Amino acid sequence: MSQFWDIYSINVEFALVLGIFALSAYLGLWSGVLSLAPIAFGAGAAYVSARLAYDKIMIGEANYPLITHLIVGMVIGGLLAWVTSFPLLRLGSHYLALATITLVLIARVIALNLDKYTGGTIGIMVERQIRFWHIPIIIGVVSLVFACLRKSRFGFAMDAVREQPEVATSLGINVQRVRRYAFTFAGVLGGLAGVMQAQLVQYLVPETMYVELAFIAIASAVLGGAYIWVGPLIGALLYTAIPEFVEPFLGASKNIVNGALLVIIMIFRQRGVIDPVQFRNLMMRRRSRRAEA
Amino acid sequence: MRLFLQQLLNGLALGSAYGTFAMSFGLIFATMGILNVAHGTIATFGAISGWIVVKQFGFSFIPALAVGVAVAATIGILTDRLAFQPLRARANTLGYLITSIGVWIVLISLGETALNHQIEVFPPDLLSGPRLAATDIYLAPGQVWLLVVGPIAAIALYLVLTRTQIGSMIRAVGFSEVWSRISGVSTTFVILSTVAISAGLAGLAGYLSSIAFDNVSVPLGEGLLLKGFAAVVVGGFGDVRGAFLGGLIIGTVEVLGAQYVSGQFRDVITFGLLILFLLFRPEGIFGEIRFGAVR
Amino acid sequence: MNALDCLSVTRQFGGLSAVKNLSFSVPAGAIAGLVGPNGAGKTTVLNLVSGLDRPTSGSICISGQDTSRLKGREFARLGIARTYQNMKMFKGMSVLEHVIVGLDLQRRTTFFHSIVPNPIDRKERAAIRAEAMELLKVMSIDRFADLEAVTLSYGLQRRLEIARAIATKPKLLLLDEPTAGMNQKESSEVGEVLRELHATGITILVVEHNVKFVSDLCETATVINFGELLMTGTPSEVFKSQIVRDAYLGKQRDERLATFSNLRRARKRSIDIGQFST
Numbered sequence: 001m002s003q004f005w006d007i008y009s010i011n012v013e014f015a016l017v018l019g020i021f022a023l024s025a026y027l028g029l030w031s032g033v034l035s036l037a038p039i040a041f042g043a044g045a046a047y048v049s050a051r052l053a054y055d056k057i058m059i060g061e062a063n064y065p066l067i068t069h070l071i072v073g074m075v076i077g078g079l080l081a082w083v084t085s086f087p088l089l090r091l092g093s094h095y096l097a098l099a100t101i102t103l104v105l106i107a108r109v110i111a112l113n114l115d116k117y118t119g120g121t122i123g124i125m126v127e128r129q130i131r132f133w134h135i136p137i138i139i140g141v142v143s144l145v146f147a148c149l150r151k152s153r154f155g156f157a158m159d160a161v162r163e164q165p166e167v168a169t170s171l172g173i174n175v176q177r178v179r180r181y182a183f184t185f186a187g188v189l190g191g192l193a194g195v196m197q198a199q200l201v202q203y204l205v206p207e208t209m210y211v212e213l214a215f216i217a218i219a220s221a222v223l224g225g226a227y228i229w230v231g232p233l234i235g236a237l238l239y240t241a242i243p244e245f246v247e248p249f250l251g252a253s254k255n256i257v258n259g260a261l262l263v264i265i266m267i268f269r270q271r272g273v274i275d276p277v278q279f280r281n282l283m284m285r286r287r288s289r290r291a292e293a
Numbered sequence: 294m295r296l297f298l299q300q301l302l303n304g305l306a307l308g309s310a311y312g313t314f315a316m317s318f319g320l321i322f323a324t325m326g327i328l329n330v331a332h333g334t335i336a337t338f339g340a341i342s343g344w345i346v347v348k349q350f351g352f353s354f355i356p357a358l359a360v361g362v363a364v365a366a367t368i369g370i371l372t373d374r375l376a377f378q379p380l381r382a383r384a385n386t387l388g389y390l391i392t393s394i395g396v397w398i399v400l401i402s403l404g405e406t407a408l409n410h411q412i413e414v415f416p417p418d419l420l421s422g423p424r425l426a427a428t429d430i431y432l433a434p435g436q437v438w439l440l441v442v443g444p445i446a447a448i449a450l451y452l453v454l455t456r457t458q459i460g461s462m463i464r465a466v467g468f469s470e471v472w473s474r475i476s477g478v479s480t481t482f483v484i485l486s487t488v489a490i491s492a493g494l495a496g497l498a499g500y501l502s503s504i505a506f507d508n509v510s511v512p513l514g515e516g517l518l519l520k521g522f523a524a525v526v527v528g529g530f531g532d533v534r535g536a537f538l539g540g541l542i543i544g545t546v547e548v549l550g551a552q553y554v555s556g557q558f559r560d561v562i563t564f565g566l567l568i569l570f571l572l573f574r575p576e577g578i579f580g581e582i583r584f585g586a587v588r
Numbered sequence: 589m590n591a592l593d594c595l596s597v598t599r600q601f602g603g604l605s606a607v608k609n610l611s612f613s614v615p616a617g618a619i620a621g622l623v624g625p626n627g628a629g630k631t632t633v634l635n636l637v638s639g640l641d642r643p644t645s646g647s648i649c650i651s652g653q654d655t656s657r658l659k660g661r662e663f664a665r666l667g668i669a670r671t672y673q674n675m676k677m678f679k680g681m682s683v684l685e686h687v688i689v690g691l692d693l694q695r696r697t698t699f700f701h702s703i704v705p706n707p708i709d710r711k712e713r714a715a716i717r718a719e720a721m722e723l724l725k726v727m728s729i730d731r732f733a734d735l736e737a738v739t740l741s742y743g744l745q746r747r748l749e750i751a752r753a754i755a756t757k758p759k760l761l762l763l764d765e766p767t768a769g770m771n772q773k774e775s776s777e778v779g780e781v782l783r784e785l786h787a788t789g790i791t792i793l794v795v796e797h798n799v800k801f802v803s804d805l806c807e808t809a810t811v812i813n814f815g816e817l818l819m820t821g822t823p824s825e826v827f828k829s830q831i832v833r834d835a836y837l838g839k840q841r842d843e844r845l846a847t848f849s850n851l852r853r854a855r856k857r858s859i860d861i862g863q864f865s866t
Contacts, residue, residue, distance in 0.1 A: 148702060153709075280736070
């Protein structure tokens with residue numbers, strides 16, 4: 001058992017951080033916005049955090065505690081999101097999606113060009129302060145927030161904004177504000193995940209958080225089920241775990257199963273693995289069966 | 294002056310590659326609403342299959358080109374039938390995107406396996422003929438091919454779309470599949486034709502690029518995808534001329550920018566242009582299609 | 589003070605005037621109908637009054653307050669609620685949750701109350717839930733509280749729409765064809781509900797095609813056609829009037845028919861082209 005753990009604990013760590021990225025994409029979808037921007041904000045946050053640590057270490061002082069880096073990550077992520085939300089949220093949904101993909105592309109280019117700060121193609125070494133047990137705690141806190149959000153005023157407001165923005169307006173909901181808050185909060189999550197990701201890899205280069213990660217994040221969210229917060233977490237775990245099962249057969253091409261899995265899920269179960277509606281219907285059927293008996 | 298002309302031609306050759314790819318990408322996006330992130334890998338397979346038949350079976354330039362285009366078109370049709378067709382009834386952007394991500398993952402894996410995770414090159418004697426050395430300007434034969442084939446493909450595609458019956462059928466199906474079917478258009482045939490043309494063009498772009506820039510690799514296709522995407526936004530969705538011209542603009546700006554501003558700044562200009570267009574003129578230079586604004 | 593005053597309201601879309609110089613009023617506490625043939629502009633009027641759209645010229649006053657400077661979301665606080673011609677349900681949300689969204693307007697909580705567990709939020713939510721159930725009972729759909737709204741039958745969805753609308757505690761309720769697609773029995777049920785609502789003091793403006801429904805329910809009826817006011821009066825006055833009958837039965841249509849048959853006679857002289865269908 002402990003051998004299993006030695007081999008796979010790092011996978012679980014990456015899977016859980018991917019889960020946070022997936023949650024950031026999910027939050028956008030919740031409010032009706034297809035956005036990959038949190039990955040770009042994660043890159044920004046990671047660089048700021050890595051740079052702060054680097055500067056400290058270079059002058060011979062001890063690094064800031066982990067919690068500082070996590071908070072810095074969230075603040076930077078949120079700030080970047082807030083600022084970019086103003087030009088971006090004016091766009092129609094299709095162009096908005098394209099613009100968020102572009103943000104991820106631009107983030108890398110900025111990282112390459114600000115090489116005095118970011119180290120350019122060489123990047124920055126990152127001290128790993130995260131212990132394994134930190135991660136479930138962080139996931140737990142994030143999950144708690146999402147669970148609160150679900151049946152909260154803001155949660156229902158996001159549902160209304162996603163489904164029928166006009167009706168939401170006539171019910172007094174400030175649609176743009178809801179979108180902006182969701183976008184910003186997604187940025188906070190992106191910043192958090194970005195800092196964590198950089199620490200897990202222990203090295204930060206412009207490619208650490210790039211389009212591949214962005215696409216995998218949203219794919220995980222949809223795979224796991226983009227209709228409740230548990231879905232993206234499950235999706236990230238599945239996405240990371242499944243290739244390991246086929247590695248003995250496919251070796252380095254193991255990721256192929258993920259691709260096939262995505263296509264299959266979109267054809268046969270497009271609501272994803274975890275579907276709250278199906279669960280609710282199941283519960284109600286059981287309840288009525290019990291009532292009849 | 295000589296340097297400027299040299300770089301201008303380099304930029305146009307690069308831009309021609311971008312533009313050819315952009316047309317193929319934009320065709321699918323404008324007519325079927327699918328943002329296919331796997332499209333770059335189709336270009337890669339055009340290059341890979343061409344390379345394989347040259348390396349293993351000693352094909353010459355043009356037969357290999359035909360193979361590259363054919364293989365790319367086939368892959369395009371297969372992925373459309375297997376992955377996108379089942380989704381057509383409930384077309385939504387997110388669904389198409391996730392499916393295309395799945396296809397992308399599969400194709401990248403296959404591509405890397407085919408190349409054994411290496412970067413390969415075509416044998417240097419593949420394209421014979423003198424390198425253009427008029428007035429001290431040097432162009433590799435691959436670049437010349439790009440400069441010639443690209444615009445021809447663009448014009449040809451434009452004419453097909455606007456002057457032929459199949460072209461108007463393609464545009465009709467893109468506009469509304471239901472109404473096209475009611476009008477008697479065989480939508481299956483049209484969709485397959487669109488996909489074949491689009492994928493074939495991508496394969497062409499991939500094959501010629503890999504020869505002109507001495508690089509057969511998966512990242513080649515990904516690079517075409519990113520720049521093609523930028524070209525379609527800058528040039529305009531819905532108009533193949535716009536996509537091709539967008540590609541030319543981006544290619545030239547990249548090369549001239551790298552020469553006269555800074556080597557590092559290549560991508561800054563490209564993606565800076567991209568975000569500016571998305572924010573302020575999303576329909577591009579030539580585009581008329583504008584997706585509905587958010588309420 | 590009237591609940592609603594439209595003063596020379598015009599709404600132009602390019603060259604087309606959907607609403608042209610329309611002036612009418614609805615007194616506070618009244619129950620009024622807005623009628624007219626298809627395409628007359630009735631839904632546009634509702635959109636303008638509810639803030640979903642802005643007039644090109646003219647002004648709209650709610651309880652005396654001019655709405656030209658208000659943003660769409662501020663109309664709810666002004667006391668306006670509406671239902672829609674093609675019902676806009678929230679997919680994935682239960683019947684109860686639809687009403688909760690409407691009731692949330694009166695809550696004091698902010699975003700931050702939504703992301704951490706806290707007693708204020710919990711208490712408010714319980715109260716809102718209870719109130720939502722009450723509203724569902726009023727509309728007789730409390731049995732379906734936890735069902736997904738989109739699975740409800742047509743008639744029940746219409747009731748849910750009304751419940752959602754009145755959740756915002758409006759002073760003026762706008763209804764867009766609430767009996768569309770209903771039979772006689774269902775229509776009278778809707779009429780009953782609206783009468784009960786009216787008795788609580790809400791002003792109601794109903795856009796309707798159903799002449800009997802309007803006659804039974806409304807105190808006044810305003811008729812528009814091609815975006816212009818045709819006449820206002822009691823339902824019996826209005827539906828007996830020749831002008832209104834012509835509009836509904838299409839006097840202009842008769843004129844068009846006459847023109848077509850003249851055209852056909854003229855053409856038949858040169859070529860025989862078979863049947864014209866009008």
